[in-house]
Amino acid sequence: MWVDDSGGDDVPVVMLHPGWGDSAIWEPLLELLPADVRTIRFDARGHGRSPAPTEPFSTYDDLVAVLDHCEVDQAVLIGCSGGAATALALAVHEPERVDGLVLVGPGVSDYPWDFDDPYFDTFTALYDKRDVEGLVQLGRQTWARSGVCDAVEAQLRSGVLAMIAQDGLAEMDPPTYKGLATIEVPTALAVGELEHPLVTRCSMDVAARIPDCSLVTVPGADHLLPLRAPEVLAGLVAEVRD
Template identity: 45%
Template sequence: MDMDITVPVPGGMVWAQDTGGEGMPVVLLHPGVGDSRIWDGVVPLLAPHHRVIRYDARGFGRSPAPTVSYSNARDLAVVLDHFGLERAVLAGSSLGGATAVSVALAAPGRVAGLGLLCPGVTGYPELSSPAVTARIGELAKAGDVDGLVELGLRTWGAAGSGTDDEAAAQLRAAVPAWFATHPYVTQDAPAFDRLPELDVPCVLALGEQDQDEVVRCNEAMAARIPGCRLVRWPHCDHFPSLRDPGAVAGLLLELAAGPRSAP
């Protein structure tokens, strides 16, 4: 039975949901272009087999905006403690992937596996094109939410069709969080050069319709992570859990069933 929970984090709170159940816990970490609702199509496929926990990072979705300095990786560690999770599979999309990697480096014994979907990573120099970064800054300064959503769809939503309502809704919900978190979020320590230190089962899925810089980053990450399985989805962009929740769930079920992930 799903339980909605408010989790205290240093100087704030985050909203979380726990399906309960048996099996290796799987913690879902949303991207910066959406919130935890982006996993709506995945959770029902995982929950019959695993305890699934997802939460909204500060300022996103149902979590209050931050008022103090914070770190996404530290917040994840607090969430794991709150739910009494000694070990869990961490599944992170984009920003959530960067957070999962940071925690896996800081506390490898707590991570039974890494499922990285179009992930970011701290310490990688060229994750976004200079033109896109500059345009985001211009639109943000103007407070142009519609412009930011349109730019986001063009940049990260290439596999969408028509008006792409689902991805647009996720972006529209995420944009206020960009403004709310910017003054307070502190970037976690650079992780890209430390990827060879990872010693956990890992699968990294990239969308070949994603932004070129993200694809190159993901290829470089997979090459550096020992034993990482790289999966390429030709018709996917930066929203894999929207485009093909079944494929995402399949990868995570396989990862969580691995021998090192046994409860």
């Protein structure tokens, strides 16, 4: 996998990108963090600069491998969407490795999603046909409700190509939902005002289950908060690091 570690001795901020994107989504946030903050980000398999998988894998196991490779015992994790799900899984299953959490429009691996929502049938039909353009258009309609620019388009297309490249080899993170109440580290959650209702509902449930989780709704923003409101996320990172 492609991994970027800025280096340093402090507790790092580890960034986990969404399924509909890659690690480049964090570049606006990187520009806002203090220069002395150690940051680590990586492209999940098949995303961005990481090659496609050739055998079953989980992003959870890969996160642990990245932390071990970078010799990180404990980190502040910021994750968007599926990246937030992986961050939550580590906080539940290996809490000693997590010093704080910033969750951005989070999913959870075993959340009770409403699979009657039309999004799921539409996604499955397009994915089964490997319809790249159709999936990108679905991404625009679902996750980019604030509007499309070059950076948003690049993220959506990167995510679609990665999903196809993974070819069904991605495995679920460990079950997490029932363990959210055990999280004891400082936690902040951000959700866009124009987020898809499925993710808004999940975000509210996650925030309610994690003790003392602070919740921020970002006006006029959609699912891609690292691009829409990096200044809000920088503030939340500072909040959980204090």
